[in-house]
Amino acid sequence: RTLRIGLIPGDGIGREVIPAGRRILESLPSSLNLNFSFVDLEAGYDTFKATGTALPDKTVDILKKECDGALFGAVSSPSTKVAGYSSPIVALRKKLDLYANVRPVKTTAGSSNGNPIDLVIVRENTEDLYVKEEQTKETPEGKVAEAIKRISERASSRISTIAGEIALRRQNIRTAAPGTSNRTSPMVTITHKSNVLSQTDGLFRETARKALAAQKFSSVHVEEQIVDSMVYKLFRQPEYYDVIVAPNLYGDILSDGAAALVGSLGLVPSANVGDGFAIGEPCHGSAPDIEGKGIANPIATLRSVALMLEFLGEENAAAKIYAAVDGNLDDAKFLSPDMGGEATTEEVLNDVLKRL
């Protein structure tokens, strides 16, 4: 099988980590019978400055027509409001209907000093406040701005279904490797703020409950947690959680919170997933402070490559990458500065590649 992968480095360290993502795909063992072809695509704030648009139509077209998946680096946000600029990744998620943003957070055997954390945040990726429908009025008391938070039964249902499926798949992986986890049954925790937002978050909650009550999820334990308590619990007992499903904005916040638990944003991958398409995207940003120094941590991108492959049905290839990354982290000889090490992007990458 040959997969065609769009490469969208974006801004800042995106340009340093996406090439590492390409390298690991090219280095996968030939026994997997997987080949890759690549196409370089533009998006980001620099693209906006050069062309007036942060997400050229051509990028979207090629992704839709030619590609099986893609890797997205990071984008810089302007530090003050810039007319006409709007985040290309938010637009891309919507244009390709990549309705699930999947963000696993996991300690490796060597890195955890407390109980091992192994959870995944499944974030709705197309609606909520991210519809970006805003307006501003002038009033006698000054400006008043309003934004729409939109929650639909359709989006809430499909995100909850995929969360349930991910919970089942994780349980299968645990069953196949006994002794790696104490968890006996898969669990999904529904996050919302329906005590204040009874209609919108109330709809999310109800719909999630309904979707997860389906027969195929009968082995899945379902709980819920109000978003503010969820952040509290996430920090107090992260090892308790398995799959957390949340509307877009809460998912955004929770995934950064979860990343803090494992030491560095530089470790945390994500995949933007739609039907038959996935974009891998490291959770870190464009990191202007270290841009161009060659010391960005490539791990989040390498894991995002694996996550993309999982959702493209290539679980064996994904497993190889995860294992190589875990080997690098547990060995701890080649770690980038965000991890307390001194290795460059290239050195970390080479150490991972050796372990493939």
Next chain:
Amino acid sequence: RTLRIGLIPGDGIGREVIPAGRRILESLPSSLNLNFSFVDLEAGYDTFKATGTALPDKTVDILKKECDGALFGAVSSPSTKVAGYSSPIVALRKKLDLYANVRPVKTTAGSSNGNPIDLVIVRENTEDLYVKEEQTKETPEGKVAEAIKRISERASSRISTIAGEIALRRQNIRTAAPGTSNRTSPMVTITHKSNVLSQTDGLFRETARKALAAQKFSSVHVEEQIVDSMVYKLFRQPEYYDVIVAPNLYGDILSDGAAALVGSLGLVPSANVGDGFAIGEPCHGSAPDIEGKGIANPIATLRSVALMLEFLGEENAAAKIYAAVDGNLDDAKFLSPDMGGEATTEEVLNDVLKRL
């Protein structure tokens, strides 16, 4: 001076901690020349079940007409949607225009094992998604619900101004007690998500910048942080922060996150502050799991009493309570179960009272 204080225990352990709040007010040394009178007021889910309203008009009237301040316990939320029920504390904040929700989070000398944390979250308390303007439509694809997030220049400006004032006041306290902190200048961190919500959160950000650029805040260092990064940073380097100002919902989430850093929600106080009025409110909820057992931690309430007194201009009385509470925690002989101890509410309270 005699202050009249409304007591609103609400539901669950609210009924166990609010009496402790009353007791500490009655036990303040007479040298302070402060007297208190009290009035018991109804609100909460039990009130709703009994009377059909969670916040009787009478409660609001008496607070407005007779009281100088109040203490609010906690409310239970129904576990499924209940027609006509809506949170009385959210309504109370709006009806009394208590526009600032002030939530200090602090390690005591004895409790911090890393760098000491001493920050305060100043949460806007009247608008954002808490305006609760929602509607639901039926569409061919199922239900679609929308909520309004409203951000006004007026509310953003006054919350930022009070955040700046709190930063200055904290600096004065530090200056008066040299050696207690390494912080050299006051700091306010503005939290928002203007990279996605350019109009609403953009207005919050711009207005906060403007308010904090006032001459009187020239000694205040002003920074900003996108809300998802803020949660990450809060967990990675909480000791860095001083005052964090945020729109309502982010403030709600951040304050639970900050509470997780100091060990127990049972320690974290808040005050709902308006012009000339303040309601102290522990950050924990009604805790149905321990209700009626007499083991609720009264510390969050005792600190909320102190915080209320601060905003009523009684800083000396407040300082006495803070010191007594810190003494109890550092001594660690009478700690409630959430703190790993075995003391009852009454025993913790008595230990604090002894130290007044």
